[in-house]
Amino acid sequence: MTTMTYEQAMEEFDPVFGIEVHVELNTRTKMFCGCANEFGAEPNTQVCPVCLGLPGAMPVTNEKAVESAVRLGLALGCSIRESSRFARKNYFYPDLAKDYQISQYDEPTCYEGSLDVVLDDGTVVEIGIERAHIEEDAGKNTHVGGTGGIQGADYSLVDYNRGGVPLVEIVTKPITGMGARTAEVARAYVATIRDYVRALGISDGRMEQGSVRADVNLSLRPKPAAGESQDDVPFGKRSETKNVNSLRAIERAVHYEAARQASLLLAGKPVVQETRHWHEDTLSTTPGRSKEEAEDYRYFPEPDLLPVEPARAWVEELRGTIPEHPAKMRARLQEEWGFADLEMRDVVAADALSLIAETIAAGTTAQAARKWWMGELSRVANDREVALAALPVTPAAVAELQGLIDSGKINDKLARQALEGVLAGEGSPAEVVAARGLEVVSDDSALEKAVDDALAAQPDVLAKIQDGKVQAAGAIVGAVMKATRGQADAGRVREIILQRAGVEG
Amino acid sequence: MSQLDRSDVARLAGLARIDMTDEDLDRLSGQLAVIVDAVAKVAEVAGEDVPATSHPIPMSNVHREDEVRPSLAQDAALAAAPDAEDGRFRVPQILGEEA
């Protein structure tokens, strides 16, 4: 069988895809019980009768999770259902404590929305959102023996700490017409969701920890015959690739699946509608267990929970809290701030966007704000191995520091010392400057005395200056700066030296 | 209304994860056919216009505040487990895929 490349596949076929993204909410507690929702605890220490599915236990919905889901829905342009309800999805699996998952079925809280996705070249693609519903996560199976995977394991161990963590599942409508840009769009869509949930503050958006997870559905259909429109060509059989948990993997999985399906189709073989798993190590997908018994989840309304009926006024109040679309905000800010593409990319990568914005809002220029956060502060954050936002310095303090420079009270070197004091918790920049006595020496008489002392100590230099070798003044400037522990204004010192030497600068 | 036969019962028993012997299937499918016949009349009476009642007493928006409550200690969580290892519930080999 000929193996096709992604590019060849896209030449031959029209791709149709859809993405399901699961977002783990960062609520303090789980979806239906008061157990802590935190990553990385000892196994089975964040469990209770409810999330362990013990006989008799009952769920109660987390108000904050409902709020987060509604806000996410609003960010995705969704309608918020006046009355939505939970349903049970029944299937047996060891990591599913109750052997049913509480989810939403025919009445999801958020439905019918759309999200703009901005590609690297600035192209904007509108992705249709079918629904965003609330559900609970499952626990975690660890496979022991064999290769550590599920296949060939001797036995498995189950930890229910993650069981019952609140999730919002966002389902797109089928996305067509993207052609060779399919992989790029898929990646950009998931990146946009990730950025948005972070901007909303409802999830940490960490794909590497599984707080944002994607399943990618893909099918190929023939290009239309002459005189036929692509819309007239029915969709092909699709695969659903699970476990795609990084942006790069999404792009690669789309590449792999498109090429795999195209190779089959061109060889006259059918594509099987099935679930496949992405493997980061081999950069390929393999089929899941073939379903001899068709999936039959026997959904029915969850009798232990009541309908969720968000009041209109509350929804409107929440609408007011929705931040600007992250990619559009970035584009707007880049233009406003006049940053080069590369500079902007670094700022985004360093998660410094809002820090810089706040610093600017506190009264400094864009370039000065960028200089501080991407320069000295990035260096310190790097040394301390913490995020920029975790440094004990506020954007207001950074702006204040810059203000002290701009007004001539301190120079760059002193500013770095002042910052050191601020980071050490010694107070505001002005307080540190005062306490450490960092202010620039602007009293001429003090400077004149220092210049005189320096000239007296180096008469040969004085002679050189008077000979017209003005650049020799640098040595005296250095001496004066040293004597004043850097607190002199070097420009003013130079003027005084030339004055004293009787040379006009 | 479709009749429930022996093969249906076998399929449903699989879905419900209950092993059934041939005798079980013979006995249960006979009884179940009678019951299914009797309950099928629910479809006869209510028309399209009748709404479904899921909760006998209508209420809505009963939520819990997002406040942490104490969890069980690990040993209490595992105390009734048929098998456990390293703070986790131990189960025999899982066939097939990751959910």
Next chain:
Amino acid sequence: MTTTDWTRATAARMADALAAGEVTSVELTQAHLDRIGQIDGPVHAFLHIDAEGALATARAVDEDRAAGKELPRLAGVPIAVKDVLVTQGLPTTAGSRILEGWMPPYDATVTRKIREARMPILGKTNMDEFAMGSSTEHSGYGPTRNPWDLDRIPGGSGGGSAAALAAFEAPLAIGSDTGGSIRQPASVTGTVGVKPTYGGVSRFGAIALASSLDQLGPCGRTVMDTALLHEVMGGHDVNDATSLPEPVPGCVDAALVGARMDLTGVRIGVVKELSGVDGGFQDGVKQRFDESLERLRGMGAEVVEVSCPSFEYALAAYYVILPSEASSNLAKFDSVRFGLRVEKDTVEKTMLATRAEGFGDEVKRRIILGTYALSAGYYDAYYGSAQKVRTLVQRDFAAAFEQCDVLVSPTTPTTPFKIGERVDDPMAMYLNDIATIPANLAGIPGMSLPAGLAPEDGLPAGFQILAPAHEDARLYRIGAALEASLTADWGGPLTAQAPEVTA
């Protein structure tokens, strides 16, 4: 036997005697434990007896009373708890082998309330496995026998609690009622049982059968005792989202009012479809029901006939909804976190084998039935339709309650049948609940109290009272009035007429 046989007293009398210092809680508790020791072999009302725990609670109550501390009304009065309720430190099985020996790491809300009321828990009572049944023959641990006739069933699923009351093994007991599991056993044992309004008592920690139908409730030998326990159990619970936000109804006050035997202005509706006019009701049951109606009339009540035509479909709807919800609720018995495990080489085979061995036939039948009713292609015809029937039943009740304050019927069509008589005929068994099921579908409260003995067999016949949702107090007023009228003639509660159980 001591001078007073305290096991024969009412709970209200015990509470008063404790308060007056006539008796100690240890004496009361020990008397009941002794009685259990003497007769529970043949009756088999209990699955687990906690003598040590009960006596420890009793001692603590006695000490606090001696120290002059303020105590709840029923403090020191012992109680039996249906094994459906989760009790920390006491094995909880719901009558199923799949949960044999399970020690829960937490208390049900009602268990907590009983403990806070300082009532010694004598033990856990027998029940049909996961409350599926009307005879307690489906218990994984053997049937309970009716103290009136040990060859007969004590009703179900709460046969253990009802038999414990009728046999004077406990003055009070907890029950759970999904389609009649409190009222039908009360009816066939000559005791009193109440299913409160859905949500009136927290379900948290009650092992679920059908979540939208289940309701815990009080069981006693008198209407007043039942009212006292109702007020202990009831009230809002943040752990149960379906729990009603309102305070517990004034059951005790209503029972006091009822005992004055004045029902002037009260309108009582006889449900045509449930009153036996269409046949299927035993003559003596019908006779005692009609006599009771006459007594109510005699106390000034107006009796009217009402019709609830959709009740014809109630049984079918019930046997769709219950198995559907049960099939999901019972999925968690998968051998992973608790309970039985029949170990095989894969987890799938282990689950299949465990559930095959751990569940009894009736449970399997209903799980399969529910799995079918919910499965793709059948949902609308079965579960969806049944939920619509539920709406129709609610509408019938609403219309009926426009015409009257309470509705009445015989609780069960017959007096208790013989053990083994119907166990292989599920449909015949299901018909026991024909009169009790509509209340569960609609979420309304219901009571069964003794109407007397059927003349043809000398066995108890029950009288059922139904009230609109939230109006539980009405049951106690009407029930107390009828009880007062009947016991005045009987010279005491009906249970006093029960033959002595011989070990």
